[in-house]
Amino acid sequence: MAPTSEADREKVDIDPERQREILRLDQGLERMNHFEVLQLLPGASASQIKEAYHTASLLYHPDRYFQKNVGSYKEKIERIFKRLTEANLVLTDPERRKAYQKANPHLFRAPPRASSSSESDQPHGPTLHAHDTLRASERRARLARHPYRAKANECGELMASARSHVSEGQFDQALTELQMAARTAPGNRVLQSMIEDITLRQKAEHTAQEFKRGEAAEARGDPALAVGCYIAATELDRTHAMAAVKAASLLHRLGQDADRARELAQRAVQLEPRNLDSKCLLGMLLMEGGEKELAEAQFEAVLKIDPNHAEAKKRLKKRWPF
Amino acid sequence: MSEREAVIGIDLGTTNSVVATVQDDQPVVIPNRTGQNLTPSVVAISKNGKQLVGQLAKRQAITNPDGTVYATKRLIGRKFSSDEVGEAIKVLSYQVVCGEHDDIRVRLADKDISLQEISAKILAELKLDAEEHFGRPVDKAVVTVPAYFTDGQRQATKDAGRIAGLDVLRILNEPTAAALAYGLGKSINGKIAIFDLGGGTFDISVLEISKGVFQVIATGGDSFLGGEDFDHRILESLVFGFAKENGVDLRKDRMALQRLKDAAERAKIELSEAKTASINLPFICTPPEGGTALHLQRTLSREKLEELTADLCERTLSLTAQVLKDAKVRPADLKEVILVGGMTRMPRIIEGVRKFFGRDPSKGVHPEEVVALGAAVQAHALTSNLPSPVLLLDVTPHSLGLAIAGGYARQLIAKNTTVPTSMKEVFTTSKDQQTTVKIMVLQGESEIAHENELMGEFLLNGLRSAPRGELQVEVIFDINSEGIVSVSASDKETGQKQSITISPSGGLTEDEMEKIIGQQDDLVGDRTDSATTKSATAKRSELSGLLAQVEELFPNVKRIFAASNFGGDAVKKVEMTLSTAKKALKDHSLAGMDYSIDELSRTLQMFKSVQQRMGIPG
Numbered sequence: 059m060a061p062t063s064e065a066d067r068e069k070v071d072i073d074p075e076r077q078r079e080i081l082r083l084d085q086g087l088e089r090m091n092h093f094e095v096l097q098l099l100p101g102a103s104a105s106q107i108k109e110a111y112h113t114a115s116l117l118y119h120p121d122r123y124f125q126k127n128v129g130s131y132k133e134k135i136e137r138i139f140k141r142l143t144e145a146n147l148v149l150t151d152p153e154r155r156k157a158y159q160k161a162n163p164h165l166f167r168a169p170p171r172a173s174s175s176s177e178s179d180q181p182h183g184p185t186l187h188a189h190d191t192l193r194a195s196e197r198r199a200r201l202a203r204h205p206y207r208a209k210a211n212e213c214g215e216l217m218a219s220a221r222s223h224v225s226e227g228q229f230d231q232a233l234t235e236l237q238m239a240a241r242t243a244p245g246n247r248v249l250q251s252m253i254e255d256i257t258l259r260q261k262a263e264h265t266a267q268e269f270k271r272g273e274a275a276e277a278r279g280d281p282a283l284a285v286g287c288y289i290a291a292t293e294l295d296r297t298h299a300m301a302a303v304k305a306a307s308l309l310h311r312l313g314q315d316a317d318r319a320r321e322l323a324q325r326a327v328q329l330e331p332r333n334l335d336s337k338c339l340l341g342m343l344l345m346e347g348g349e350k351e352l353a354e355a356q357f358e359a360v361l362k363i364d365p366n367h368a369e370a371k372k373r374l375k376k377r378w379p380f
Numbered sequence: 381m382s383e384r385e386a387v388i389g390i391d392l393g394t395t396n397s398v399v400a401t402v403q404d405d406q407p408v409v410i411p412n413r414t415g416q417n418l419t420p421s422v423v424a425i426s427k428n429g430k431q432l433v434g435q436l437a438k439r440q441a442i443t444n445p446d447g448t449v450y451a452t453k454r455l456i457g458r459k460f461s462s463d464e465v466g467e468a469i470k471v472l473s474y475q476v477v478c479g480e481h482d483d484i485r486v487r488l489a490d491k492d493i494s495l496q497e498i499s500a501k502i503l504a505e506l507k508l509d510a511e512e513h514f515g516r517p518v519d520k521a522v523v524t525v526p527a528y529f530t531d532g533q534r535q536a537t538k539d540a541g542r543i544a545g546l547d548v549l550r551i552l553n554e555p556t557a558a559a560l561a562y563g564l565g566k567s568i569n570g571k572i573a574i575f576d577l578g579g580g581t582f583d584i585s586v587l588e589i590s591k592g593v594f595q596v597i598a599t600g601g602d603s604f605l606g607g608e609d610f611d612h613r614i615l616e617s618l619v620f621g622f623a624k625e626n627g628v629d630l631r632k633d634r635m636a637l638q639r640l641k642d643a644a645e646r647a648k649i650e651l652s653e654a655k656t657a658s659i660n661l662p663f664i665c666t667p668p669e670g671g672t673a674l675h676l677q678r679t680l681s682r683e684k685l686e687e688l689t690a691d692l693c694e695r696t697l698s699l700t701a702q703v704l705k706d707a708k709v710r711p712a713d714l715k716e717v718i719l720v721g722g723m724t725r726m727p728r729i730i731e732g733v734r735k736f737f738g739r740d741p742s743k744g745v746h747p748e749e750v751v752a753l754g755a756a757v758q759a760h761a762l763t764s765n766l767p768s769p770v771l772l773l774d775v776t777p778h779s780l781g782l783a784i785a786g787g788y789a790r791q792l793i794a795k796n797t798t799v800p801t802s803m804k805e806v807f808t809t810s811k812d813q814q815t816t817v818k819i820m821v822l823q824g825e826s827e828i829a830h831e832n833e834l835m836g837e838f839l840l841n842g843l844r845s846a847p848r849g850e851l852q853v854e855v856i857f858d859i860n861s862e863g864i865v866s867v868s869a870s871d872k873e874t875g876q877k878q879s880i881t882i883s884p885s886g887g888l889t890e891d892e893m894e895k896i897i898g899q900q901d902d903l904v905g906d907r908t909d910s911a912t913t914k915s916a917t918a919k920r921s922e923l924s925g926l927l928a929q930v931e932e933l934f935p936n937v938k939r940i941f942a943a944s945n946f947g948g949d950a951v952k953k954v955e956m957t958l959s960t961a962k963k964a965l966k967d968h969s970l971a972g973m974d975y976s977i978d979e980l981s982r983t984l985q986m987f988k989s990v991q992q993r994m995g996i997p998g
Contacts, residue, residue, distance in 0.1 A: 112593040116771055120800060120861035124549075124762040136861055140802045147797070 071126040076117070082241055083118075084134040091165055092145035092158065099250055100165040104150045111146035118142060213239045217249065220256075229260035265295040272304065281308050292322065299329035303336045310343060319343055327356075334360050338369050345373070386514045387763050388521045389755025390506055391554070392499060392537065394453040394580030394606060395722070397421050398752035399506040401513075402760035407561055407753035412509045415970060417749060419509070421579075423501045424448040425489045433505040439978065442985045445473035445638040447488060449498050451608055454580045455484050456495040456540070457533030457886045464604050471612060473634045473641070483887030496536055496888055497896060500543035507544060521546045522759040524751050526581035527553035527777050528601040530833070531823070534863075536886025543896055549762055551863070554578070555585035556596055556774060557754030558720040562742075563589050564757055564770060570715035571597065573704075575733055575741065576751075577696060578721035580606040584700045586707040586714075595773040598707035598796045600699055605692060607648070607723045613688040614644035618659065618678060626674055628665055635989065636665050640676075651682045652725045662941070662950050663990040672944065673993040686728045693732050700736060706796060717741040722748050773798050780857055780865065783820040783829040785810035792857040795825065799863065804856040806872070808849045815843045817853055819869050821882060840869045840878045919973045920965065926980040927961050930954070933987045940994055950986075957983055 070077070086094075093100045096110040116122070118138045128135065148154045159166045216239035223232035236253050240246065272287030288305035291298055303326040309319035323340035330336065341356035353373075360370040388410070391398045396418040400409045409417045414435055424437035425447045432440065441448040451472070458465050460478040469476045475487040485492040503523070510518045523546075525537050534551045541548035555574035563572070568589045576583040583601035587594055618640055619630050630636045643659050650657040661676040686693075704711065717733060719741045724730065733741045761768035776799050781791035784807070792803045809817065817840045824832030843851050852872040859865050868879030888896070934954060941951055957979045964972030 108588075109590070112590050112595065115593055115773055116591075116767075119771055119773065121762060121771065122767070136800050140800055143798045143801055144803075 068129050068131075069127075070129045070131055072123070072128060072131060077131070079241075080118075080131055080134050080138065083138050087137060087141050091162065092149050093165060095141055095145045096149075099247075101167070102149075104152075104155070107146055107149045111142060111150075114142050115139070213246070213249075217252070220252070224256060224259075227263070229256055229263065232256055233260065261294055265291050265298060265301075268294065269298070269301050272301070276304075276308070281312055284308055285312065285314070289318075289322075292325075296325070297329060299326045299333065299336070302326040302329070303333070303339065306336075306343070307339055310339070316343065316347055320347060332363065334364055334367055334370075338367070338373075341370070341373060385520065385763060386510070386516060386518045387549070387756075387759040388506075388510045388518055389552075389557070389752050389757070389759045390503060390521050390523045391557070391749075391752035391755060392453065392502065392523055392525070392540075393421055393578060393748075393751075394451050394608060395421055396579065396748060397502055397506060398749050399510050400749070400752040400756035401510065402756050407564070407756045407760075409749050409752060410510050410513045412506070413512055414974065416974075417746075419502070419506060420450075421453065421502050422448060422450045423452075423498050429489065431501070433501050439981045440985075442635065442638050442642060442982070443988060445634040446475060448638075449474050449486050449488065451580060452486070452495045452498045454604065454608065456499060457530065457536030458484065460484050468604075471615070471631070471637070471641075473638045479887065481887065481889070494888055494892075494896070496540040496543055496886060499537065499540035503541055503544035503546060507546060519545060519547050520549055520759065520763065522550045522552050522755045522762070523548050524552045524554045524557045524755045526576075526578075526601060526603050527555050527583045527585055527599040528581070528603045530778070531835070531863075531865075531882075531884035532886055533603070534886075535884040536888075539886045539888055539893060542893065549759060552755055552758050552772075553583070553585070553596075553599060553774065553777070554581075554751045555583045555599065555720065556587065556594070556772060557752075557758065558718060558750045559585070559587045559589070559594055559754065560757045560770060560772065561750045561754035562718050563587075563594060568715060571707075571709055571713055572716045572718060573700075573714050573737070574718050574720055575696070575700065575724065576601075576720040577723035577729060578606050579723070580604070580608050582606060582696055582699065584696075584703045586703060586709055592769050593771050593773060595798065596775045596796070597709065598703050599775060599777050600703040600706065602695065602699060605695060606721075607645075609692055610648055610685075610689050610723065610726075611641060611644040613692070614647055614680065614685065615640050617684075617688055618644065618676065621678065622664075622674075622676055626667065628667060628674065630665060630676075633665055636661075639664065639989070647680050648685065648726075651680065651685050652727060654682075656681045660950060662944075662986065663993045666993050673990075675944070682727070689728075693728055696729070697732055697736050700733075711737045711739075714739075719743050720747050720750055775799060776801070776859060778823050779825055780835075780859075781822050781832075782855065782867075783818075783822060787829050789822050789824070789827055789829045789832055792855070793859065799859045800861045802856060802858040804854055807853050807855060809843065809846070809851045809853070810848055812848045813845045814848065814851070815845055816841050817843065817869065819855065819867060819878075819880075821857075821865070821867050821880065835865065835884075836867070836880050836882045838867075838869075838878055838880045840871065840876070842874070842876060843871055844873060919970065919977065920968075923961060923965060923973050923977050923980070926977060926984060927958070927965070930958065930980055930983050930987065933984070933991070934958075937987050937990055940990055954983055 072080070091100070093102055096102075096107060096114060098106060098110050102110070118135055120132070120136050120139060123132070123135055148158050216235045220232040220235040220239070223229075223235065233253065233256055236249060236256065240249050240253065268287045268291035272284045272291065275281075275284035275287060285305055285308045288301045288308065291301035292305060295301075302322045306319045306322040306326065309315055309322070320340070320343045323336060323343050326333065326336040327340050337356050337360045341353045341360070344353035344356060357370040357374045360367050361374070387401065389400045389407075398409060398418055400407055402408070411417050412419045412434065416435065419434040420438040422434065422437040422441065424432045424440060424444060426432055426440060426444060427447070437448060438450075441450070454468055455465055455476070459482045461482050465484060477485050477487050477492055479485045479492070479494065484495055486495065486498060507518055507521075521541065523537055523541055525534055529537070538548050538551055555576045558574050558576060559572060571586060571588045574583070574585045574587070581601065581603045582605040583599065585599040586597045588597055623629055630640060639661055643661055647657040647659050657680050659676065659678045659680060663673040664676045666673045714737065717737045717739060719730070719733065724743075724747055730741065757770060758772060761770050761772070775796045776793060777795060779791045779795040780793040781789050784790045792805055793801060807817075818837060819840065820829070820837040821835045822829060822832035823835050826832050840853060853869050854872055855867065855869045857865070857867050864881065864883070866879060866881040868877060870877040938951055957976070960972070961976035961980055964976045
């Protein structure tokens with residue numbers, strides 16, 4: 059890549075990846091809109107803007123490079139930060155945002171569905187006369203050599219490579235490629251939706267892996283490791299009820315972190331209200347935590363669904379004599 | 381660089397200064413060489429020509445009123461001819477004169493000294509304290525100033541640092557520094573307000589904190605509203621009451637003025653805890669037409685103090701309301717309100733803040749030290765090799781713009797804009813056949829050009845002769861990361877360009893600065909001599925010396941007291957002071973000795989003035 063060689067030429071106290079990023083951003087400042095500068099999708103809300111601005115500031119505020127040897131990067135970093143500040147100022151101030159919206163209405167339209175948007179970067183110029191084919195082909199050849207097209211080609215290659223990695227299940231690799239592509243073609247909605255989609259699939263896969271590791275560990279008789287895996291799975295996917303129940307019951311068995319166990323059991327019950335085992339577990343945990351009334355309510359709820367549930371009957375009976 | 385460079389943060393206050401550093405990722409105050417965290421911002425040349433800084437200078441202030449300089453922060457970087465300065469110097473006991481470029485000088489031992497040099501002496505003292513602490517040279521520092529300081533005042537503070545041999549990495553706003561220290565290591569997410577009422581200045585700032593990024597949203601205040609003004613109100617009331625009773629204006633007597641000032645400050649501090657404070661100043665003066673000496677004896681209630689200062693408290697709240705409005709924040713949106721500065725101990729202020737924000741303000745860290753701690757955090761963040769956990773997004777406190785047709789001002793960079801920043805705007809010519817435009821760079825909030833401060837001006841010549849409104853001139857305002865403002869104007873048609881870089885002046889020219897820095901080397905010998913390094917033994921001997929002097933004079937003074945109508949109150953108090961001092965000597969208590977040295981010096985000064993008034997040679 060062209061910027062790499064330029065980055066290598068100057069010896070500065072900035073890591074090479076950041077150097078490339080600085081060069082890329084600085085070169086693109088003129089043509090980027092305020093959302094692109096902050097690496098956000100058009101129409102992002104004020105709070106998203108602020109968050110992105112703060113995150114970007116941690117990378118590009120000149121104070122991060124104070125008294126360091128940054129050579130020609132000093133000006134670039136300052137330029138980038140000023141541009142970030144401007145974008146933040148315009149997009150978080152209601153009046154300025156309105157004015158910017160008026161001037162750039164296309165940036166504020168609801169993003170179209172990914173399938174309907176075109177991947178091609180073909181400019182919408184006036185149509186060429188059909189008979190003038192010679193000039194048209196010449197024009198196409200010139201366009202292909204133009205850096206703008208070159209970028210589109212690079213972007214296309216990266217996307218193709220990413221697709222093949224996805225089909226092989228190599229999500230990490232695919233994501234890296236797509237993020238690189240997104241930098242050369244910011245604002246490309248297909249790319250953005252692909253990134254979102256793959257991020258979700260990657261997460262789902264990680265969750266499944268963690269859960270499987272947990273089950274394996276439990277089968278091996280290593281409950282401590284199993285708890286860790288189940289909790290990791292619940293953290294990756296907060297709607298994973300099974301992992302939550304397993305984590306809660308293991309924590310209970312190990313006598314660890316009762317608050318956490320209760321919280322996980324609660325979540326499992328909320329996710330699957332008809333799962334009697336998790337309700338029972340929650341009841342037990344609440345009972346041990348001294349919340350007798352809440353616990354009884356859980357057991358009663360179990361009995362309402364299944365009047366012959368042995369565990370719940372036993373637990374409730376234990377308390378009846380009083 | 382195996383060992384981390386020692387860097388410090390300095391809160392150069394109106395009444396007290398503090399130096400701090402970051403050790404093991406924790407900001408800590410560096411105590412001065414007498415063991416105190418606070419160093420009074422006082423510089424003096426004693427009668428025998430010795431230079432004194434800090435506690436030693438403050439201690440002898442009453443007996444050496446015209447040789448003791450304090451509260452210079454109120455004057456630094458200002459113009460001698462300004463109204464504020466004219467008002468302020470009326471109540472100073474030292475002599476202030478006009479410098480060559482309408483700057484302010486202090487006349488000390490027949491020499492005119494710039495305020496930058498005075499501040500430099502305090503900074504140098506703190507630098508020495510830090511060097512003693514680290515055991516190696518320290519030359520990099522972040523120094524704080526009130527958020528509302530102008531560029532001139534900031535530059536003057538920077539110059540003071542340079543004279544003191546410090547590389548001032550950054551001039552940081554005090555409320556921002558306080559927020560850094562307060563928010564460090566806490567998981568505050570959201571907006572907070574800092575209410576900073578110090579010795580001489582009032583600042584209010586709103587910041588937004590998220591994930592270690594501290595973004596200043598708005599800041600404002602008054603660089604002439606602080607504890608000194610509260611003291612002055614008490615002083616005025618005492619002077620007025622005394623004049624009514626005795627027909628004598630105490631302000632004409634520098635020594636009396638200094639004693640009044642001292643008593644007013646003590647009474648104010650006492651009233652933060654107690655409901656009433658008594659002020660006893662025996663033998664404050666002799667009537668001009670002769671006769672027995674006069675005493676000042678008054679009791680001041682908390683209510684009276686609140687009545688005297690009601691408008692000052694009110695003003696802090698109206699400025700607060702203004703800043704919240706600028707920040708587009710309602711009091712209820714704030715996660716916390718933090719009190720900073722010694723004056724925020726006053727119950728009336730705490731109550732006012734509580735009512736205004738509808739919540740209890742936090743005091744968390746020591747309100748006098750938190751600013752220096754924050755300065756240390758920023759110094760550390762700037763020089764750290766590892767990515768620092770905090771990042772400060774600071775703002776410009778004043779708007780920048782230019783003069784436009786009709787005598788109006790047009791803002792390009794609004795106040796509270798995050799810096800560094802750059803803004804551009806295209807202007808058109810306002811007259812037919814106009815070939816020149818004059819760019820006048822203004823700082824301030826007024827819409828009327830001349831009500832703002834003119835920072836610099838330049839011409840863009842050679843425009844094509846055309847009807848008005850036809851030619852376009854693009855003007856770019858830029859504030860870089862060092863805070864330096866530059867302005868450029870270019871003719872859109874020809875690309876012709878003119879620009880100016882504005883270098884703020886703190887009142888001293890570069891030549892004068894060089895000369896002063898050159899002279900500093902000569903002073904080094906003198907400096908170490910006056911340095912306040914004191915071991916316990918030195919303290920013991922100072923205390924015993926004082927004790928002997930007081931005991932020697934006591935019988936004589938007792939006689940004078942007995943002959944006058946002044947109560948036995950003072951005698952009892954002296955007896956108590958003497959017994960505490962003896963106890964401190966016996967117990968080897970360092971803090972006790974410090975306290976007693978203070979008390980005995982006061983007593984001794986009182987004795988001397990009593991004898992002087994009665995015509996008995998001391």
